[in-house]
Amino acid sequence: MSETTTFKVPLMADLAAEGKNPEVLFWVGCAGSFDDRYKKVTVAFVKILNKVGIDFAVLGTEEACTGDPAKRAGNEFLFQMQAVQNIELMNGYGIKKIVTACPHCFNTIKNEYPQLGGEYEVIHHSTFLQQLINDGKVKMKESGDFKGKKITYHDSCYLGRANDIYEAPRDVLKMLDADLVEMKNCRTKGLCCGAGGAQMFKDAEKGKKEVSQERMEQAIEVKADIVSVACPFCMVMMTDGTKQTGKEKEIKVYDLAELVAQAEGLN
């Protein structure tokens, strides 16, 4: 099937020139645009959107950082500069609905943009994927790539505690024919990967160990083969975690979208 799908990534500017307004804007985010590892997630997600026939577009080079790292680092001025710019752009295009694969972008646009004039329906890709599955639009292929594999889900703080999204990612994973296991800290008690609050962009303070290592040890405890994440920063940190614990070979880290794309045979 996938061979017959031609993958397209419509740009908002082009659609606007044709007088079209897509149903949903895919907000890619900085990590999804620039980070080599997370670009794969962006690609996987876009392939799913294509396959399902979602009417979407991206902002391309017009997109700019939401300002989340600046805000969490305490630089409110820079955050609002970014926010207002993005809002101006998106309001100009008349955007109503946004989907994003980054919980930080999701949180910022959903919670912090409205007060600055940016009111949109914002959905994280985990919820979006869950809806597609519920609607029967995404069907996993039968071969069962994941059969007998243990998958654990690492809660992203900005999805979980920040926005109370705990079940959507798990529901997506349940569709894979795998064994879903929970780590000691999960859902509301989920342990951070260590990257939130702009920690991604600086060295950790003095301590006993890295947070990512602590978290990966919890995944090892439950004998997970795959740690699934739904956030670009968790992806980086958990991948570091496999190295810090010497488990690079045994434990793989994937984003939900990659797992779904793989199960759909979209690679």
Next chain:
Amino acid sequence: MSFLPQLIFLIALGITGYLVSRRVSRISQNILLGKPLARKDKPVKRLQTMALIAMGQKKMFTRPLAGLMHFVIYAGFVLINIEVLEIVIDGIAGTHRIFAYVLPSSFYAFLISFFEFLAVGVMLSCVLFLIRRNVMKLPRFWKPEMKGWPALDANLILIIEIVLMVFILTMNAADQVLQTRDFADNHYTQTGVFAFSQLLVPMLSSIESNSTLVFIERFGWWAHILGIFAFAFYVTYSKHLHIALAFPNTYFSNLEPKGKFENMPSVTKEVKIAMGLIEDDGVVDEVGKFGAKDVNDLAWKNLMDAYACTECGRCTSQCPANITGKKLSPRKVMMDTRDRLEEVGQYIQSGKSKEEAFEMGSALYSDEYVSREELMACTTCNACVDACPINIDPLSIIMQMRQYIAMEEADAPQSWNMVFSNIENNLAPWQFSPSDRANWIQDVEK
């Protein structure tokens, strides 16, 4: 002469009332040193939150055993107050067990037995809590910020509660023995048997002297009520203040998603002017400072949080930074906020103006209290906020101080400054060219 006990009682009650209300008004004055913050919307939702979290203690039960023991102490505390009411009426009116006259006698015995059941439950729980702290040494009670007064305070509270319960039981047991004695003016009304204190009756029955027994009964009565008066005053200085503040504190909880951090309105105008979206009307708003350096820069709710914190450390035990050995402890942030606020409050009491008071001692953001190293270690993960049984928000305080560091002092870590300049120039936290942002599209279409 017979009015003497009543007089003494009234004086004790009056002194307690005066001291407690003076402390209450000082604490509220201190809380009001904080900045305004709107938390009065959605009263129904707020009442529900308070009912669930404070009255129902929902979050305590994430640790079921501790939750249960705590619930026993809480229920005991609330319900035994009915007996305290009787004691207060007796104390003022010079009566003895007034409720035994008003209530049907079997019901009275049942009621007191029920209170005794609670009293025993409270004692047991307190003993177990003491063991957990001091023998089992649960790590969260042995963090550096718990050294000295905080550890002593916690133990004192538990011990005082046990002692108060011992007095009730002793008084009830002596009362029951006296009910069986025959002597002039015996005013010990027949009440029937009390379920738990009756176990002490055989021991006290061996005392032949009625006056000794009366002394024991009176001693128990006075020690119990004076103990409660003293406790009420002590609590206002203790971490135990949560028994009162848990209620307003949960009522005024943040009802927004935890990931939503307030946008500073003072910045919005400047940003919009800078971007040419609005005209500069020339009106310079009173901006004050950005973020928080000291307690008066925080909102009143942050300060109420600090007084409500009971130093249980559930926040710290969930904090990824603390778990991995960093200096940050959200509990310490709350304790420091309270200590600094009390310090400033004392300067003000001693006649200093507010401006002078805040100049004295070290500000909240300082090595004396919350240091830069602690603030920089926070991942803004909200684990502490979620863990707090009474919805305290340490993260809010941490963020406001980070804003002060980044915006007022321009003293963010070097790597963050690079992130700032990358975002400004390249529209991403990394130093990539904005024109490369859509390069990934080639990977899809290939």
